[in-house]
Amino acid sequence: MNSLPLVIFDCDGVLVDSERLVQDIDMRMIGGLGWNITRQEILEQHLGRSEDAVMANIARRIGRPVPEDFPQCRRSAYEQDFKDHLKEVSGVRQAVQELHGVGHDTCVASSGSHATMRLTLGKTGLRTLFEGRIFSADEVAHGKPAPDLFLHAAEQMGYRPERCVVVEDSPSGVAAALSAGMAVVGYSALTPEVAYTSVGSVGLTHLRLGLLLALVLLEDVFDFFAGLF
Template sequence: MPLQRELPGGNALRPSLVIFDCDGVLVDSEGPANRCLGEAVTALGLPMDEAGSRAQFVGLSMTSVMARIEAMTGRPLPAGWLAALQAKTYACFRAELQAIPGVRAAIERILAAGIATCVASSGSPDKMELTLGLTGLRPLFGDRLFSAVQVARGKPAPDLFLLAARRMGLAPEATVVVEDSVPGVTGAVAAGMRALGFARDTDAALLAAAGAETFDDMGALPRLIGL
């Protein structure tokens, strides 16, 4: 899949910081997570499959997901709903979760070039610890994990990305964000950051319309940032 615009070569593209989304960018979690979420929504009386869950919820924080479900069903979620969903989802992760192909090598090359990296996810810290741990990616990021629970507004607001850049001590304009969702791309663009849209499982046209340059092979990432 080509980029949406021709990119110059050399170091002109090289950022000081690369911010990675987690789900769908580092770990191949969107399938099992949205399958479980769709089943949980269906149990509330609103039929929803994995594709419908992806369309409604990918890129949003769980707080936003729950608010949207309550708006769709017209009633509060029952007590214990979130805990039951998380238990089922985490069991699926333990059984089947894998890293996105090529992402480890891409991160290692970026780090070897002296470029800082971190994760900025709509997921909770516990979820990131689990998924990155299961896939063996956790040691690559040290204490550089940032979650939507740390900001007042999650994606598509820019708050989480701005927090990550500030904590990393680097300017937004020197930052590249790697995202796979429209809310994530929207937030990155609003933060004044260059957005690369990973379109392996997401419609590239939607990511491009939100302001991303799209690609579908994580092995291409180092080249896209000038390495």
């Protein structure tokens, strides 16, 4: 087994710069259902959650079931906008390559479907960095903030939870990782740092340098605790 921690990346907002596009579409489409949702409400109630959880929350807020075709229309709007405008998060490609260069294993664990990640990671050219190591909430019973997805990814990669570091941009993802017994690095390009440092994580804003520095600190912690047993 690799003696270095496994680094598990969330996808949307961490690898691909999709959150701005998603928020614009959701404000327009959910607003059309009668809830004039704000960016702050999206952050607090939807960021990092599965589609089923989001649809259930919308239904609660508007007081009726979401139209049957709404999820597919929303996915189609995402797909078109991603094809036209999606980019990778600045610095992330170099961060992943440097992690591989020093010996870290990496994978992706996202609330998004495999179909969505084929589009987003394929469009940005990041898929080749993670081929065969991409895990979706579709594979587990409970999505974030439950720990199931991260535990599944760690098991498939052959790592114990305490030997994993998760890079997340959502409070629900941070909570999921901590519940799984994993260290967490919070990426705060769009998410206010207070939103997840209050849950518990190491925060960073510049992905490449911040990630590597945070991992150095976390490896020192791992080494310290390993010496106690």
